[in-house]
Amino acid sequence: MVNFELDAFIKALPVIGRALPITVSVAMVSMILGVVIGTLITLMRRSNIKWIKSILELYVSFFRGTPLMVQMFIFFFGLPQLIPVLAKVNAYYASIIVMSINASAYASEVIRSSLNAVDKGQYEAALSVGMSKYQVMVRIILPQGFRIAIPPLGNTFISLIQGTAITFMLGLQDIMGVSKMSAAASYRFFETYLAVGLIYWMLTSLASWLNSYLEKQLSYGLEA
Amino acid sequence: MLKVTGVKKAFGQLAVLKGIDFEVRKGEIVSIIGPSGSGKSTFLRTLNFLEQADHGQYEFNNEEYEMNKMTDRQQLSIRKNISMVFQNYHLFKNKTALENITESLIVTQKMSSVLAQERGEELLKLVGLSDKRDQYPHQLSGGQQQRIGIARALAMKPDMILFDEPTSALDPELVGEVLKVIKKVAEINTTMIIVTHEMDFAKDISDRVMFMDEGIIAAEGSPAAIFNSSTDQRLGRFLGRFKDQ
Numbered sequence: 356m357v358n359f360e361l362d363a364f365i366k367a368l369p370v371i372g373r374a375l376p377i378t379v380s381v382a383m384v385s386m387i388l389g390v391v392i393g394t395l396i397t398l399m400r401r402s403n404i405k406w407i408k409s410i411l412e413l414y415v416s417f418f419r420g421t422p423l424m425v426q427m428f429i430f431f432f433g434l435p436q437l438i439p440v441l442a443k444v445n446a447y448y449a450s451i452i453v454m455s456i457n458a459s460a461y462a463s464e465v466i467r468s469s470l471n472a473v474d475k476g477q478y479e480a481a482l483s484v485g486m487s488k489y490q491v492m493v494r495i496i497l498p499q500g501f502r503i504a505i506p507p508l509g510n511t512f513i514s515l516i517q518g519t520a521i522t523f524m525l526g527l528q529d530i531m532g533v534s535k536m537s538a539a540a541s542y543r544f545f546e547t548y549l550a551v552g553l554i555y556w557m558l559t560s561l562a563s564w565l566n567s568y569l570e571k572q573l574s575y576g577l578e579a
Numbered sequence: 580m581l582k583v584t585g586v587k588k589a590f591g592q593l594a595v596l597k598g599i600d601f602e603v604r605k606g607e608i609v610s611i612i613g614p615s616g617s618g619k620s621t622f623l624r625t626l627n628f629l630e631q632a633d634h635g636q637y638e639f640n641n642e643e644y645e646m647n648k649m650t651d652r653q654q655l656s657i658r659k660n661i662s663m664v665f666q667n668y669h670l671f672k673n674k675t676a677l678e679n680i681t682e683s684l685i686v687t688q689k690m691s692s693v694l695a696q697e698r699g700e701e702l703l704k705l706v707g708l709s710d711k712r713d714q715y716p717h718q719l720s721g722g723q724q725q726r727i728g729i730a731r732a733l734a735m736k737p738d739m740i741l742f743d744e745p746t747s748a749l750d751p752e753l754v755g756e757v758l759k760v761i762k763k764v765a766e767i768n769t770t771m772i773i774v775t776h777e778m779d780f781a782k783d784i785s786d787r788v789m790f791m792d793e794g795i796i797a798a799e800g801s802p803a804a805i806f807n808s809s810t811d812q813r814l815g816r817f818l819g820r821f822k823d824q
Contacts (some may be wrong), residue, residue: 480670480728485662498673
């Protein structure tokens with residue numbers, strides 16, 4: 356007989372499911388903060404002041420170019436060594452902080468290329484009727500740019516959901532953390548990890564569906 | 580109304596404008612013709628600062644500026660009085676035809692949306708597109724988009740309108756309807772500077788024609804002088820290409 360207990364698999368689902376609010380909230384809050392911060396970064400990167408541009412490019416490069424796990428370890432285990440008060444930040448908030456910063460770097464790049472995709476001609480036309488650069492951005496470029504950014508931002512969100520899986524290493528009892536404990540306790544490794552895998556799959560599928568829906572809604576009245 | 584002297588512009592090593600002196604009076608219609616690469620569009624675009632000139636004096640409504648030392652605010656304030664019609668129309672793709680026209684009124688002139696809409700519909704009627712008021716640019720033909728572009732340029736009652744090859748991107752059968760509208764604009768006594776390849780149109784509508792070649796004004800004069808009796812060699816060669824058609 357194959358060493359697989361369907362019973363154990365089915366029982367694992369609700370156990371792990373109870374930790375869903377943690378995983379989902381970390382992913383969603385980080386995504387929202389990431390997009391907000393990322394947009395601000397993108398807009399500031401357009402500035403003519405050289406040092407602002409350089410610092411922000413460095414920021415984006417670092418947080419896109421190092422593993423999320425490394426970023427989390429530096430923040431959660433490393434920084435308290437320098438700044439003792441940071442030891443008080445618990446795993447949940449630390450996860451959100453690090454993932455938001457991480458997401459903001461990716462979001463900034465997505466939004467930057469999306470804004471560039473809006474043709475320069477419209478920008479010039481808006482200037483030509485006496486609009487200020489700020490007005491052009493807010494009324495013409497950003498609305499179109501955000502629509503273009505929806506699909507790639509959706510991908511960022513899906514990566515974010517999967518990225519939450521490593522937060523258990525900070526001691527956070529998210530779905531991965533719970534499943535690890537549950538598997539160790541029951542010795543039903545395959546069933547437990549398969550269950551959490553399916554739950555992640557369900558989450559990302561939901562995110563994909565939401566993304567398509569949003570894309571469709573915002574295209575109403577405009578061509579693809 | 581507008582006078583510029585010594586306008587120079589280079590892109591890296593390439594000198595595109597080599598010192599242009601130009602003047603236009605209120606109500607005048609000037610056409611600029613010339614071969615590709617002569618700098619016509621670049622020059623036009625320095626007049627509303629979509630290109631920043633490297634050198635030059637700019638005098639508009641009795642205010643004088645050094646073109647390479649102007650502030651954003653100064654340029655913005657002048658742009659409220661000079662509008663432009665683009666070769667590729669450049670309508671706001673996320674706004675309807677009417678909204679394209681009213682956008683500048685609501686945003687830069689703080690007009691109430693009711694008044695703006697009234698003016699917008701007036702202009703839609705002028706360009707013959709009242710029935711397209713709620714359509715988006717992607718639903719309109721090139722000629723229709725350009726006519727909306729002209730209406731948009733007219734909305735703010737500008738002192739001057741710049742036309743950058745307004746019909747060059749249009750299918751031949753759509754050129755006529757746009758030229759008709761431009762003619763209407765000329766009739767309401769707007770100051771206009773038109774860069775164009777439509778020679779007959781330029782001859783018909785202009786008070787003055789300017790021939791640009793390799794970054795300078797090679798010839799200038801009345802339409803009759805330029806098209807019929809010029810002795811300039813380069814101009815002769817340029818026009819010769821059109822006579823054969």
